[in-house]
Amino acid sequence: MSKHTTRRRFLVAAGLAGTTLLAGCTGSTGGGNGGTMGTATTEEMTTESTTEQSGSTPTDPESAPRATVDRFSEAAGTLMVRTDENGLPGPDEAVDFDGGPFITQGLGPDGEVVRYYNFDVQATTPAPIYALFREGEDTPVEGQLNVIDVIPGDEGYNDFWHVHKVTVPEDYEANTATSLADIEDAGYEMEATDMLVNCPVVPDGSTASMRYGDEDTGLVEGWYQGMVVSYFQFTEAALTLSGDSVPLSPIYVTFNVNPGEDGGGPPSGFVTEDGSDQTHNVVATLPDDSGYSPLWFVNIYDNADFDAVSDLGSATDAEQLASGAANVNCPIVSVE
Structure with a gap:
């Protein structure tokens, strides 16, 4: 298991610990059998699951394109906007957050x-992040990167993410879904949790070597509209929604x-x-x-x-x- 995968699994599993994770479908898809799933129905569901994924193949994150990230553009920054005078890093330039104004x-x-x-x-309104679980399992799909739909500069971006659990079929292959559009097109069930995570999206190669306690300081990879992005993870304290907002x-x-x-x-x-x-x-x-x-x-x-x-x-x-x-x-x- 890669370091990226280990960190991704912790991000989701830590927040969902103690929660009963149910499979997406628990009853018959048709009438009869008193709600008990018969052999024919099981075969039908298996066929449907395979059909859902036909034509879709997993994408290797190592060979996938990477999104360009710029935290200091006028669209992304508020207090930290790049000028000729302040010399903040340019688009997709790795940032050393251990120095300067950071x-x-x-x-x-x-x-x-x-x-x-x-x-x-x-903002106090978090952005959604999607973690994929196979039906009947309470840990994320091995090797699957989490999915986001906004990065710095996009409307609605936030360093704070509201975790959504996505239930995928038992035969789902990791990284078949690489965007929110893929998840929605497949019709996978999505469930909003009350968990928040603080994961600033940054240019690949960026560093922030300090953490409170024994947190991992490395970058985590995720999917953004079919492209790979990198982000830090700060877990110095568990965070949950305050109403619909970041506390x-x-x-x-x-x-x-x-x-x-x-x-x-x-x-x-x-x-x-x-x-x-x-x-x-x-x-x-x-x-x-x-x-x-x-x-x-x-x-x-x-x-x-x-x-x-x-x-x-x-x-x-x-x-x-x-x-x-x-x-x-x-x-x-x-x-x-």
Whole structure:
């Protein structure tokens, strides 16, 4: 089993653990037999299953085309949009998320030193991701890549994915379905779970070497409209829908120039301690807390209060300049 497959299976199986996974069809397709599936009906269903897949052959991800991914285009980015001045990576250029503007050192609710990645603004409406299971099985199809239908820059894209379980026939061959269109055309049953996963789609070869705990830091592969894409996976805490939305947790930040002033807000950068990368950005929750979410509800406090802020209490006591300025995907990867 490849590393990609191992990670993909964990992504789905971890969230569906403890859930009873039922086969797609549990009764007769016709009348008679009191609802009991007779021999003729079983043969008929087997024929139908084979017919559904006739003309379709599996695609080897190793030889499939790859989608071009650009997280920093005007269509994809909000705070991180490529310009001649900032030099953010170009389309399909591998990104080192361990440096530059992509990782921040802040503070926890009790003054802990935390580090988190910066994956830009994300909506609270997740995008669907599709995981395929054969009828009667409670683990994903071996070797099958998960399927998505949007990537950065597409309308409706989100780093946060709402997991949908797709039930396929017992004789389904892995990677026969490589797009949402394939799944829909085949008429496979789809079931929305309450599970969310944080999996930013990135150019192949990108790196983000830090994780909270023993998470795998490598890239996972998936299908997007018949093309292969790569994404990170952050599993520092289990995530579930809050209603129909990604849950939020507060973060308090301050900038070198306050918003509303010339050049103020994000373009001016976070205030840091002298000679250090240490900000006084304070997260309200940590991965082991029940209310934790890596989608942060951003509150901005006056930079005049920077020295006085050392934990959540002092951050909330600081003069607040803006509440809910943005929702940003910043998974915590270190707590000291």
